[in-house]
Amino acid sequence: MIKGDLPRDDYREKKLQRLEEIKNERKEAGVGQLIFEKEMFNQLQAMTNAGVWTFDTQAMTFHVSGGIYEVYGLPQDQAVKYEDFLFNYVVPEDTWVVEKIRQDVMSNKQQVTCDFRIIRQRDRKIRWVQSSVFPILDDDGNIIAMTGVTMDTTDHKNKEFEKSLEELNSMGEMLNLLGHHWKQPLQIITLKAANLAVSHELKKEKDTSLLNALNDIQESARDLSNTIQEYRKIFITAPEEKNRIFDFQQQIQKQFMDRQEVMEKENIKYYIQVPQNLNDFSTPHTRSIQRIFGELLDNAIEAIQRNTNRIKQREDKIIFRVEDYKLGKKIEISDTGGGILDGDFWTVFKPFYSTKQDRNNTGLGLFISKMLTNLHLQGTLELGNNDIGGTTLTIYIPQIVELHS
Incomplete structure (x- = not known):
């Protein structure tokens, strides 16, 4: 044995000890990375107001993230069932949408995204959500699970609603201005046509075609005025x-x-x-x-x-x-x-x-x-x-x- 060398058994024990240390270091690093990734995932969910769920079609088990509890307004300790998310938490008129999503994923084996309304459980208010569902396939192409991301889109829907109202009101104001500018010319046209019709009626020989034309002019002017008023009623929202x-x-x-x-x-x-x-x-x-x-x-x-x-x-x-x-x-x-x-x-x-x-x-x-x-x-x-x-x-x-x- 060369001076400075360790006995073979001691060397082997030292090597195993070092390998164990490396293993523990990697394990700790891995756990730390998982904790970091989980924290980042939770922060991402909080920022997007979204949740993730997975349904194992073979074991019939259902797993959800914390974001799902928040979106649906559920207590964190409440046990959840897949059927509840399909039917009990969805606005009854929209259950067919959720069922159609499930059927489309199962039959087409492709991602499906759709909007529907839920009843948030903590305050019983209706909320709009968007859900994207993805099939998970085995090597033979059979669906073994479905996973989905569900996001609360109520704020986005509200903005769309506000934008629609603004557009309608803008069109109403434009029609109101248009009607104001057209009012006097239409009145003049109607009055002139009426005067011509009266003057012609006083003549002994009457031109029927001329009278009909004058009546058509008056009727068209009235129709145009009425149409503008109808559009104003439609586009100006109270x-x-x-x-x-x-x-x-x-x-x-x-x-x-x-x-x-x-x-x-x-x-x-x-x-x-x-x-x-x-x-x-x-x-x-x-x-x-x-x-x-x-x-x-x-x-x-x-x-x-x-x-x-x-x-x-x-x-x-x-x-x-x-x-x-x-x-x-x-x-x-x-x-x-x-x-x-x-x-x-x-x-x-x-x-x-x-x-x-x-x-x-x-x-x-x-x-x-x-x-x-x-x-x-x-x-x-x-x-x-x-x-x-x-x-x-x-x-x-x-x-x-x-x-x-």
């Missing part, structure tokens, strides 16, 4: 009121009374079906609901008026039905206006869509109604043909209507 009970029976009756003259002229009957035991419905959006009801009722009346297949023996009618539906109300407005073609279902809610020949029609009624239902009421507006020879517009409004507060 501020909402404080939360109060909405009386469906009274409000619907008022809408029909406002249109009683035209309905009697067209021999259109109406029926209001509101159960006496209907649960109270409180909302700060009374004006929006009134406006939606008015637009949809006008749409039903005009559908009956333009129906070329009206049968004299059959009663033309409009049925307004309200019922409790999950957390809110379902309102159905049915008419006998002839229904709608399959190809039009995708276009009726687009702005400026209209099948009506009336010059005063703006083609914005259904578009505005859908926008107000979605943004103000957090509800949905759907359209379908019915079995009484027309269409049924169905509105779903959740009881909790405080997205914009």
